[in-house]
Amino acid sequence: MVQVIEHEHQKEIIFNELAAYHKNPQYLAYRKRWDEAFKERDYGSFPVNLDVSVTNHCNISCQMCTRTIARQDMDLWDSGKFFDPKLEYLDFELYKKVINEGAEKNLGAVHLTGHDGEPTMHPRLPDMIEYAKGLGIPDVYTHSNATLLHKKKLGERILQAQPHRIVFSVDSPVKETYEKIRVGADYDRVVGNIRNFVERKRELGLIFPLVKVQMVVMKDNESEVTRFKQLFVDDIGVDAVGYSEYLDYQELNDKREHRIDAAIQGGMTDDYVCDYPYRRLRLDQSGLVYACLVGMAHKLGDARTTSLEQMWKGEYMQFLRNSHMRFGASGTGGCEDCGRQFRREQELISEDDLICSSGE
Numbered sequence: 001m002v003q004v005i006e007h008e009h010q011k012e013i014i015f016n017e018l019a020a021y022h023k024n025p026q027y028l029a030y031r032k033r034w035d036e037a038f039k040e041r042d043y044g045s046f047p048v049n050l051d052v053s054v055t056n057h058c059n060i061s062c063q064m065c066t067r068t069i070a071r072q073d074m075d076l077w078d079s080g081k082f083f084d085p086k087l088e089y090l091d092f093e094l095y096k097k098v099i100n101e102g103a104e105k106n107l108g109a110v111h112l113t114g115h116d117g118e119p120t121m122h123p124r125l126p127d128m129i130e131y132a133k134g135l136g137i138p139d140v141y142t143h144s145n146a147t148l149l150h151k152k153k154l155g156e157r158i159l160q161a162q163p164h165r166i167v168f169s170v171d172s173p174v175k176e177t178y179e180k181i182r183v184g185a186d187y188d189r190v191v192g193n194i195r196n197f198v199e200r201k202r203e204l205g206l207i208f209p210l211v212k213v214q215m216v217v218m219k220d221n222e223s224e225v226t227r228f229k230q231l232f233v234d235d236i237g238v239d240a241v242g243y244s245e246y247l248d249y250q251e252l253n254d255k256r257e258h259r260i261d262a263a264i265q266g267g268m269t270d271d272y273v274c275d276y277p278y279r280r281l282r283l284d285q286s287g288l289v290y291a292c293l294v295g296m297a298h299k300l301g302d303a304r305t306t307s308l309e310q311m312w313k314g315e316y317m318q319f320l321r322n323s324h325m326r327f328g329a330s331g332t333g334g335c336e337d338c339g340r341q342f343r344r345e346q347e348l349i350s351e352d353d354l355i356c357s358s359g360e
């Protein structure tokens with residue numbers, strides 16, 4: 001069975017019986033809330049999705065990642081503009097406190113990731129998955145570079161915890177390209193880790209997690225899209241592949257200049273209203289909560305002392321929603337440089353090449 005799920009800027013193609021899970025009433029109710037939250041501007045009393053950055057440590061340096069870019073320029077790194085220079089792991093007790101609140105307030109999804117970090121470096125990632133699943137959150141998912149699955153039986157522990165989905169960021173089916181993009185990672189090790197993960201899942205007879213392998217499409221790898229699907233779907237047997245848009249920060253700044261020129265000349269008819277303030281919050285490894293997944297703007301407060309509901313319904317979030325409605329992203333302080341507003345202008349990839357989401 002193949003199911004196609006359309007997201008705002010992406011499509012997701014799922015290749016097997018897991019598509020049936022997406023017909024589960026609890027899952028459908030959460031997806032309905034996700035759609036309506038933005039369409040109807042109905043943000044409710046709690047976000048639908050919580051993005052949890054469990055760490056900002058990483059073991060590799062991908063060429064396109066903001067983390068790598070910031071590390072190459074210590075002034076940028078220290079400025080804290082894109083990235084928190086203090087490297088940390090999220091405290092497990094604080095995580096539990098926040099997830100407990102979410103479970104009481106109908107939270108739909110917990111995304112365990114790194115805000116520019118590698119979540120599998122957190123020693124309690126499997127416990128975090130298990131905890132959120134144990135409280136009945138309908139969509140518990142994680143993102144990983146798959147470099148560490150062979151260590152300390154991590155792959156096995158993740159399989160036992162059974163997140164609903166896991167996304168492996170791989171970027172290329174070719175060793176040379178892969179190692180040029182994902183600097184410090186070993187192609188053979190990563191492909192072997194994913195192969196073992198999928199085989200072991202099959203051996204255990206597990207339905208979850210849905211395994212998706214994803215590439216950020218850039219000049220270096222754009223010719224490898226078909227081979228990517230052949231290797232990971234046809235040969236290894238993952239459940240889905242994803243192709244996501246490359247955000248080139250310099251190019252986006254140039255586009256922003258053009259956009260501002262167009263606005264001054266009256267050539268712009270619409271502006272980008274962001275969906276995040278209606279759908280999701282980010283809990284960082286530091287315990288601080290942000291209204292946005294990108295960068296360090298829009299800090300709302302500290303999860304140790306303030307409930308997420310208070311933050312979600314608070315004055316700052318109202319200001320952000322109102323400002324986006326009236327002035328769009330380019331007229332909202334802290335959002336002017338955001339690449340998401342330019343995404344609609346970009347041609348991602350042809351319809352024939354299976355396009356998947358980046359985890360939304």
Ligand SMILES: C[S@@+](CC[C@H](N)C(=O)[O-])C[C@H]1O[C@@H](n2cnc3c(N)ncnc32)[C@H](O)[C@@H]1O
Pocket residue numbers: 058064065066113114115116117118119143144145167168169214216244245246247248
């Ligand atoms: C920042 S990583 C964090 C999780 C984990 N370390 C990983 O690599 O999957 C989250 C996702 O962002 C993607 N990413 C990194 N830099 C990007 C860029 N410039 N444009 C688009 N996606 C990017 C990564 O490939 C990954 O899939």
Ligand code: SF4
Pocket residue numbers: 058059060061062065066067068114116117118145169
């Ligand atoms: S593995 Fe993830 S966090 Fe680490 S450098 Fe690559 S994209 Fe960034």
